[in-house]
Amino acid sequence: xxTYIEKLLDxxxxxxxxxxxxxxxxxxxxxxxxxEKEALTDLQRTVRRLAYMLxxxxxxxxxxxxxxxxxxxxxxxxxxxxxxxxxxKKEHYIHEQGKxxxxxxxxxxxxxxxxxxxxxxxxxxxxxxxxxxxxxxxSEKREYLNALLEVLDLITEFADRYxxxxxxxxxxxxxxxxxxxxxxxxxNFREALQFLRLVHYCLWSSFNYHNxxxxxxxxxxxxxxxxIENGILDKETALELIEEFFISCNKDSDLYTGMQQGDNGQSxxxxxxNIDGTESYNDLSDLCLQASLELKLIDPKINLRVNKxxxxxxxxxxxxxxxxxLGFPQYANDDVxxxxxKRWGYEEQDAYNYVVAACWEFIIPGxxxxxxxxxxxxxxxxxxxxxxxxxxxxxxxxxxxxxKAAVSEQAVELMESAKNVYMEPAPLxxxxxxxxxxxxxxxxxxxxxxxxxxxxTGLSTAVDSLAAIxxxxxxxxxxxxxxxxxxxxxxxxxxxxxxxxxxxxxxxxGNDDDAVDGIAVKLLDWFAxxxxxxxxxxGGIFRAGTGSAMYYIWHAxxxxxxxxxxxxxxxxxxxxxxxxxxxxxxxxxxxKSFSKPHLMRVANGGPLTIELHDTLxxxxxxxxxxxxxxxxxxxMGGHQMQINAVNRDKMKDAKAxxxxxxxxxxxxxxxxxxxxxxxxxxxxxxxxxxxLGM
Numbered sequence: 001x002x003t004y005i006e007k008l009l010d011x012x013x014x015x016x017x018x019x020x021x022x023x024x025x026x027x028x029x030x031x032x033x034x035x036e037k038e039a040l041t042d043l044q045r046t047v048r049r050l051a052y053m054l055x056x057x058x059x060x061x062x063x064x065x066x067x068x069x070x071x072x073x074x075x076x077x078x079x080x081x082x083x084x085x086x087x088x089k090k091e092h093y094i095h096e097q098g099k100x101x102x103x104x105x106x107x108x109x110x111x112x113x114x115x116x117x118x119x120x121x122x123x124x125x126x127x128x129x130x131x132x133x134x135x136x137x138x139s140e141k142r143e144y145l146n147a148l149l150e151v152l153d154l155i156t157e158f159a160d161r162y163x164x165x166x167x168x169x170x171x172x173x174x175x176x177x178x179x180x181x182x183x184x185x186x187x188n189f190r191e192a193l194q195f196l197r198l199v200h201y202c203l204w205s206s207f208n209y210h211n212x213x214x215x216x217x218x219x220x221x222x223x224x225x226x227x228i229e230n231g232i233l234d235k236e237t238a239l240e241l242i243e244e245f246f247i248s249c250n251k252d253s254d255l256y257t258g259m260q261q262g263d264n265g266q267s268x269x270x271x272x273x274n275i276d277g278t279e280s281y282n283d284l285s286d287l288c289l290q291a292s293l294e295l296k297l298i299d300p301k302i303n304l305r306v307n308k309x310x311x312x313x314x315x316x317x318x319x320x321x322x323x324x325x326l327g328f329p330q331y332a333n334d335d336v337x338x339x340x341x342k343r344w345g346y347e348e349q350d351a352y353n354y355v356v357a358a359c360w361e362f363i364i365p366g367x368x369x370x371x372x373x374x375x376x377x378x379x380x381x382x383x384x385x386x387x388x389x390x391x392x393x394x395x396x397x398x399x400x401x402x403x404k405a406a407v408s409e410q411a412v413e414l415m416e417s418a419k420n421v422y423m424e425p426a427p428l429x430x431x432x433x434x435x436x437x438x439x440x441x442x443x444x445x446x447x448x449x450x451x452x453x454x455x456x457t458g459l460s461t462a463v464d465s466l467a468a469i470x471x472x473x474x475x476x477x478x479x480x481x482x483x484x485x486x487x488x489x490x491x492x493x494x495x496x497x498x499x500x501x502x503x504x505x506x507x508x509x510g511n512d513d514d515a516v517d518g519i520a521v522k523l524l525d526w527f528a529x530x531x532x533x534x535x536x537x538x539g540g541i542f543r544a545g546t547g548s549a550m551y552y553i554w555h556a557x558x559x560x561x562x563x564x565x566x567x568x569x570x571x572x573x574x575x576x577x578x579x580x581x582x583x584x585x586x587x588x589x590x591x592k593s594f595s596k597p598h599l600m601r602v603a604n605g606g607p608l609t610i611e612l613h614d615t616l617x618x619x620x621x622x623x624x625x626x627x628x629x630x631x632x633x634x635x636m637g638g639h640q641m642q643i644n645a646v647n648r649d650k651m652k653d654a655k656a657x658x659x660x661x662x663x664x665x666x667x668x669x670x671x672x673x674x675x676x677x678x679x680x681x682x683x684x685x686x687x688x689x690x691x692l693g694m
Contacts, residue, residue: 001294002236005243008065012251013297018070021060031077036084043425043442045079046206047147047154050428052077053205054158059165061174067194067244068162068174069201071252076207079424092422095371100423100444102210102265102357102373105203105432106366108219111195114185115152122148122437129440141440144427148437151427155202156182188232192223193245199432201252208429209256210265210358213300214365217270217285224284235287242284242291249299264299265358271314272305273334275352279307281314289317293324302329303356306634315627322626322643323617330360330607330642333634337362340603340639344541346449360547360575360640361453361605366434369446370540371421372453372604375414376548379523380458380559380572382406383465387488387563391481396474400519403466404526411454411530418452419537450540453604456527457548458572459520460509460579464564467516468506488561491568503565503581510578512589517596528601545604546576546639571681575609576640587612587629595636607640608633614645655683 011017031052035045058072080088088098096102110118122145129145130138163178177194186192196213203211227233233241249266256264270288271281292302304318318329341351341362350364357363361372386402393399423444430436430443472478479487479498492499507516524546531542561568565581573579576594584590587610594608617623626643633641658676 001243002240004064005240005247005295008244008247009295011062012070012247018060018251021058021070021072022074023056023072024074026073026075026077028075028078029081032079032081032084035079036081042079043144043147043427046425046427047150049077049079050151050202050206051154054154054202057158057205059162061162061166061169061171063169063171065171065244066173066190066241067197067248068166068171068178069197069248071201071204071255073205074255076205088422092420093418095374095418095421095423097207098422098424100208100369100426100429102212102361102363103368103370103429103443104212104214104355104357104363104365105429106219106434107196107199107214107432109366109432109434110182110199111192111219112185115156115182116184118431118437119149119152125437125440144440144442145437147425147427148431151431155198155428158202159198186223189220189223189227189238190241192220193241196220197245197248199428202428204252204256206426206428207424208426211429212265212355212357213268214355215270215272215280215353216268216300217282217288218280221282221284228283235283238284239287239291242287243295246291246295246297246300250297253299266299266301267303267356267358268300269303269305269332269355270329271310272354273307273338273352275349279309286317289321289329292326292328293321296324296326298326302326303332304329305332305334306631307334308635310631310634312624312627312631315631316623319617319623319627319630322612322645323614323623325614325645327642327644330356330640331630331634332356332360332362332640333638335634336600336637336639337603340600343600344451344543350449356605359605360607360642361545362603364449366432367447368449368451369433369443369538370449370451370453370543371418372451372543372545373547374418374452374454376455376457377407377410377414377527378458378559379407379456379462379527380465380562382410382523383462384560384562387485390469390473390485393481396470399469400466400522403462404522407523407526408530411527414454415452415531415534415536415542421538446538450536450538451543452536452540453543453545454531455545455547455604455606456524456602459523459546460573460577460582461562461564461566462523463509463516463520464506464579464582465562466519467508468502468563468565471507472502484563488563491561492565499565499567501565502563504583506564508564508579508582508584510582510590510593511585512592514596517593520593521597524597524599524602528598543604544602545606546599546602547604547606548572548575575642576606577609588632591629591633591636591638595633595638599637599639603639605640607642608638609642609644611644617645651683655680 053073053076056073060070061068126142126145129142159178159182163175166175166178177191181191181195182198186195224238253264270285274280302321321329337354338351341354342348350367353364354362355365357372363370363372382403386406389402390399425442425444433443433447436443473481473484487495487498507513509516509520528544531544534542536542564579578584578590630641654676
């Protein structure tokens, strides 16, 4: 790490100098009141919001920095008043906040072309449209294309204000870069990075959050290698630029929309198979890993695409990141994901080009308007809702059929609810989505792929509950179904010995028990079966997944006790992982258990999430063992994996003395954050998760 990068870290990460330039939070509905009075259309409102944001931003440039931009406006305004939005919700399904989010634009569509060429493309489409005011369709398309032109003008003007500020403070190099971009396409690596920073920044200002960086090492590689081959950069100076870009991702991350600090969607995918079967991992991929390792920051979150031929050395590089406690890289297995996407109808070239959304869901850059986290199915609830029928069953298989029906019924309800989705227009995002200009149609109304993903939460709780019922009610007859229901109704009061048996002695998923793991196979297959062949109202399909997102907390709050010994309100396991009560035989038993289901059918996303004690990363031999552990899961057919290097005692002390642990990073569900900045419910859940040794 150079002295310059150390200075930037101290400036923006330690001292957080950028905060001195921020304005006080504003009323987020103030602008919406004006829009309502002027009777502006949704499209006009989104353009007006971007204009407001960029106008009020105060350009801040340091004389020495190479990649500029930081946010000074802390509040992105809503385009609707609360009353207006309530009216929209009565007519539409609202996903999250009703914004276009959690997708990956094709940034290179702007970075390579530049705004001038993009304007020419838009004007070319305008020329062939009729100017007849009575032609409503053409009139609407003209309005939309003119809005795209206005967006380009707004960002150009904003960039020029930054250019002038760079000149004022004597940063002639930054000023020179901004004199070319965004009007012209980037010609070198530094210009490409500054262009990406500008566009990404303006997406946030447009309230298009969780816009991921996608395959950074692929669309940035031509700029990097051209500079290397022409002697403009060497690996050391290129690394410094990458590290500065990474630091820029952390300047404003506390202002980004998310469930918690760190949940901001700034993920990056490295490597992956090319369509001809060759590996795309390159020198730029390697430098990104090195930058992340040296900086030890929560952004960008690194995702590695791997396959059966990925050498263990690659996993070792990833494990070095895990050792730092960053909670990433997250691994995705091309040998499972690519066939799964093709099976779901994605074209081969798109399947090979997949990226990871904000957390783990698989999406296609520039072509997908998928909503990969439209809702979550609770396997635990499927079992709970079936319990009243347990006394009527004379065999365990009868009860399984009841649970199967409950899974299907819940899946149908979730699919039925996701209709007539409303999303605000996203003109800047649309400029980086294929076909939006040609069709003169905003991406909020759909794109090439319009599939919806449904998470599957509480799997291990459901599996363990069913395994306990099979053993103690039907096989050993330790208690009757009626007695079990009574215990659950009373939250195990007075039956603590039975509860302890259910929690710690009953069969559990994660111990390589074929009988128990077979229940998981059934549950996930039933989930996939329920979604198979069903189309949403945008013509897309529904994809089943093994992720949990925040549902592992949300679903648990409303759930009654379960037959695995879980008390009322206790959390479910995060993502695709063993129950918090499981006494595991060891890490190998986990990957054996969790690779048995037909994961290609539930590949919406959702990693096997494991906590390893931080002492397991103490030397090179330990690093190699962990790397082999991850590789083994992938080679067994695992789809996705993330590992936390944790120390329970350290986290407990961090709760008591947060001032001493400002830089303690943990993996929460699909993202990493600073432990002391998390809500207590998430802190406690991470502390409760199982620390494993090798």
